[in-house]
Amino acid sequence: MTVDRRGVPVSGGDGKSQDGYERALAAFNIYRGDPIALIDEVLGEAPDFVMGHIFRAYMCAGLWERSAVAEIKAGLKRLKALAPLANERERAHMGALADWAAGDWLGMRMRLGRILVEHPRDLLALQFCHLADFFNGDRDNLRDRIARALPAWAPEDESYGLLLGMHAFGLEECGDYGRAEVAGRRALELEPDDCWARHAVAHVMEMAGRQEEGIFFMQGSASHWAQDDNVFSFHNWWHTALFHLDQGDVQGALELYDQSLRPGADAVQLGLLDASALLWRLHLQGEDVGSRWQAPADHYENSDEAGFYAFNDMHAMLALVASGREAAAARLSAVEQAAKGKKTNAAMEREAGLPVVRAIAAFGRGDYGACVDLLLPVRYRAHIFGGSHAQRDVLHRTLIEAALRGGDKAMATALSHERLALKPECPFSRALGARAEAL
Numbered sequence: 001m002t003v004d005r006r007g008v009p010v011s012g013g014d015g016k017s018q019d020g021y022e023r024a025l026a027a028f029n030i031y032r033g034d035p036i037a038l039i040d041e042v043l044g045e046a047p048d049f050v051m052g053h054i055f056r057a058y059m060c061a062g063l064w065e066r067s068a069v070a071e072i073k074a075g076l077k078r079l080k081a082l083a084p085l086a087n088e089r090e091r092a093h094m095g096a097l098a099d100w101a102a103g104d105w106l107g108m109r110m111r112l113g114r115i116l117v118e119h120p121r122d123l124l125a126l127q128f129c130h131l132a133d134f135f136n137g138d139r140d141n142l143r144d145r146i147a148r149a150l151p152a153w154a155p156e157d158e159s160y161g162l163l164l165g166m167h168a169f170g171l172e173e174c175g176d177y178g179r180a181e182v183a184g185r186r187a188l189e190l191e192p193d194d195c196w197a198r199h200a201v202a203h204v205m206e207m208a209g210r211q212e213e214g215i216f217f218m219q220g221s222a223s224h225w226a227q228d229d230n231v232f233s234f235h236n237w238w239h240t241a242l243f244h245l246d247q248g249d250v251q252g253a254l255e256l257y258d259q260s261l262r263p264g265a266d267a268v269q270l271g272l273l274d275a276s277a278l279l280w281r282l283h284l285q286g287e288d289v290g291s292r293w294q295a296p297a298d299h300y301e302n303s304d305e306a307g308f309y310a311f312n313d314m315h316a317m318l319a320l321v322a323s324g325r326e327a328a329a330a331r332l333s334a335v336e337q338a339a340k341g342k343k344t345n346a347a348m349e350r351e352a353g354l355p356v357v358r359a360i361a362a363f364g365r366g367d368y369g370a371c372v373d374l375l376l377p378v379r380y381r382a383h384i385f386g387g388s389h390a391q392r393d394v395l396h397r398t399l400i401e402a403a404l405r406g407g408d409k410a411m412a413t414a415l416s417h418e419r420l421a422l423k424p425e426c427p428f429s430r431a432l433g434a435r436a437e438a439l
């Protein structure tokens, strides 16, 4: 039996393909370079290397967009032909990928969970499922899936820091900020280029309203996470822009948007959503963002992603409503339609996506009372459609802005109290409180 560097059994391929696989996995681990190009090189020489095909399909799935489905299905077809060569774990991975392609994201996470119970050192399964837990708003598993695997790893293992970084993010999403920061900083000692661990610490600072420190922490270490080939840097720049914005530095946030967040022709949904989320925060504050809405709104209007994933639908709606596009109505209908289905996303849309896009539409037409009524019952359970607390803060911000604009002094005051209790030192929280008082 052949095993990989972590002792996990693999089939097909040879020492050379194993080495190539490790290079591709390492690129995925710290989000640098192009893991698909690296694995394609391996598969060109070793077309029977089962884990290569599995890895490739996971890299496509990690985009969490409809555009990936066809390629994953093609990969599964090739894997089906290789199934007699595959071991049990690899066949379970094929099942998990088939679930993803069928829209059964819960089923996929259950299968990966089982794989990880048997093989806690399956680093690809661990990291991919960590991302899947994020996309599915499963904060408990963001923390506990890593905790279940950690004892199977030794501090001397070369990937040990990656696990600490993932655990740090899970701890943060569960509100355990002290332990999250300790784990994240330990991971960074082991690997300063671990941009996921750095991101976890940035989240701790965001949640605690430590903006000034956050800017220093991120800007001071940019050489470790904002390299040209870092495919996650846009999101860490987004966090940095939030720190600037909540300090009242609108210009600083806009400069970061223009430098690092403005969507290009090849933008993916993950990039579009951060771009839209930042612009919407500025929009709520009444800031003029010029023509910046055009690029994300064009992408959303011309994409085939409507109704695929509720979290993307919410961000599409922000862009389409803020830029006054008629396509907002079509997006709303697509979400209504998706909510009637049986896929994992249908439950997300019913529970959170649909009321949220309706609320955004209400905000856009100036029906602030309806916006408040739609957001109040859903904002604390919207984690079902994934994202982080920091990302879903856009709901709390929209709610309080709707209360302020609707002249609902009692509601706006209560919501500003809530925010000040969470982030008492944050200039943005204080500004909202002052506006509520002045109503």
Ligand SMILES: [Fe+2]
Binding pocket: 199, 203, 235, 239, 388, 390
């Ligand atoms: Fe984040």
